[in-house]
Amino acid sequence: MSSATRQDASPVLVLNAGSSSLKFQLLVPETAQVLATGLVENIGEQGSSVADHGAALAVMTSELTSAGVDLDRDPLRAVGHRVVHGGSYFSDPVLIDDAVLGHVRDLIPLAPLHNPGAVTGIVAARARFAVPQVAVFDTAFFADLPLPAATYAVPRELAAKHRIRRYGFHGTSHQFVSAAAAELVGRPLADLDQIVLHLGNGCSASAVRGGRAIDTSMGLTPLEGLVMGTRSGDVDPGLHAFLHREEGLTSEQVDALLNQRSGLLGLAGANDFRTLERLMGEGDEHATLAFEVVVHRIKHYVGAYLAQLGHLDVLSFTAGVGQHSATLRAAVVAGLGGLGLRLDAERNGAPSSAARIISTDDSPVTIAVVPTNEELAIARQTAALVR
Incomplete structure (x- = not known):
């Protein structure tokens, strides 16, 4: 894990939770200063000392402390969670409550490799940090694609029943880069x-x-x-x-x-x-x-x-x-x-x-x-x- 000197602005913790991993970065949004970054792997795997995502957050906290970042002394502003699939529910970031968490669970059939990890990461983080928690969805930038671009030519009843459409991914990156390119030119x-x-x-x-x-x-x-x-x-x-x-x-x-x-x-x-x-x-x-x-x-x-x-x-x-x-x-x-x-x-x-x-x-x-x-x-x- 790497770290940097802290500034006065309170940081945001960004979490990207997979089924057996937890990637984290602590940074100040206004200055883009990265205070710490790291990865906890092998969560829940046989022989691993990290039993679940709650234990992974404890490992993360320990690594942050070693890097000079005390989350109990200097509390977070918020936690931002990367969630791969927001389906048709979410076209923007959203404050996480029980209903939002339920929607993320509901979308597991559309993202069986990704959303389960996000759910367990969110549950563990809500239990650990008493600060606002926000879900940011990879699909959100593409949630309002024009219908001709989003629609597959399959029976419409089947598409409606199973929510079949083009969702798109990497949306956070595409949105960031398109805005940065405008600044560049x-x-x-x-x-x-x-x-x-x-x-x-x-x-x-x-x-x-x-x-x-x-x-x-x-x-x-x-x-x-x-x-x-x-x-x-x-x-x-x-x-x-x-x-x-x-x-x-x-x-x-x-x-x-x-x-x-x-x-x-x-x-x-x-x-x-x-x-x-x-x-x-x-x-x-x-x-x-x-x-x-x-x-x-x-x-x-x-x-x-x-x-x-x-x-x-x-x-x-x-x-x-x-x-x-x-x-x-x-x-x-x-x-x-x-x-x-x-x-x-x-x-x-x-x-x-x-x-x-x-x-x-x-x-x-x-x-x-x-x-x-x-x-x-x-x-x-x-x-x-x-x-």
Whole structure:
């Protein structure tokens, strides 16, 4: 765990609780100062000394104390919880009460890998901290997608019964980056048409008009859309039935295959993009093809979203791969000069951790690298709500 010198403003604790992990960050929203950050793992697993999320919070408190942060002496302003799925219930951050917690539980069928951890984390944090607690949802930024973008062409009665629609994910990142890109180019967010590419181990794209999302690549689940580290992204829906007939796989096995053994891992044997680039440099043909598939899919969405927007002001790359792979950025933009995307090779290749413009001065569309900061976004939204 790392720590920093405290300031006078009371901090917000941001929690991201998984089924067996608890990621935390303590920060001051107004200054973006990170006071401490850490991760408690193996919660509830056999042989672990951390029995549950309540015990994980005790471990966290101990680590904070070791870093010079005493939560009993210097109380929190609030706790902000990252919750993956807010369904159609939540389009904004919300103060957590029993009813909100019940809705998060109700959405577990839509996010069986994520919402259970959020529930246990919220329950433990409410028991530990007598301060306002806020849920910030990954799906919230996309909650008001236009109906043509949100609707699947399946029987409407079935869709209504099971709440089947495009929800989208990584919304906190897309919202943060689109606002930061507006600051970078010095124009009002409301005036901009943007495409945001969140490229990490999980990947998603969004089209943002005037600060509101009009389309996104992830759908009912985080599996849809771009090629990812272990997720396939878009496939023919008939693949499930085909694999059942030909391989005897159950629906659960197909789901596991597409989520855990596909993507870069399935194509090249490695889900880390740095390893992929190294293998490409060594002439590995599988890695090269995997890279080309990734680029092809990203270009597909960039073109589709440009058509949906009708005009584009800013294309932003964010998240681990988007921020650090100049090779990928160059490949995505290559050949798109006719669409107004002109990359400056020197700017693109210059190492930097700051938000920056990497397009040429005469590029009709600004191409930018904008680091995301989901914890800061959650802390700011939490502070704004409790203020």
